[in-house]
Amino acid sequence: MPTHDEVSTRFPHHEEIDQLVEGIYRALETTEERLDGRCDDIYFPMDLTISALTSKVEAIQGELVEIQSCIACRPEASIYIDGRNNKSIDTHNSTSIDSDTNRGRLVPKTTSDMSNTPYH
Numbered sequence: 336m337p338t339h340d341e342v343s344t345r346f347p348h349h350e351e352i353d354q355l356v357e358g359i360y361r362a363l364e365t366t367e368e369r370l371d372g373r374c375d376d377i378y379f380p381m382d383l384t385i386s387a388l389t390s391k392v393e394a395i396q397g398e399l400v401e402i403q404s405c406i407a408c409r410p411e412a413s414i415y416i417d418g419r420n421n422k423s424i425d426t427h428n429s430t431s432i433d434s435d436t437n438r439g440r441l442v443p444k445t446t447s448d449m450s451n452t453p454y455h
Contacts, residue, residue: 347355
């Protein structure tokens with residue numbers, strides 16, 4: 336069986352263990368501070384950007400509501416694209432190629448002078 340002196344020389348003393356543990360805790364604190372700083376460098380600018388964008392979106396949504404209410408309150412408000420002309424495009428009579436007005440008549444051929452164009 337080993338003696339007390341032999342055991343005490345092979346194993347560190349209580350003070351040495353305390354010093355080792357303190358060193359480990361200091362290293363952990365330093366590492367944690369570095370990680371916190373790094374996260375702050377990444378997270379906070381991104382959080383500020385997201386907050387700024389959110390504020391801008393909310394402001395635009397508020398403006399949109401104001402514009403919509405102004406349009407709805409106008410007496411000349413129209414559901415049509417052109418508020419002054421609410422006629423449907425389908426009400427115009429279109430001329431058919433089969434209409435009776437040209438039936439049996441020759442249509443005069445028109446030509447144009449294209450000699451001064453680059454594609455003649």
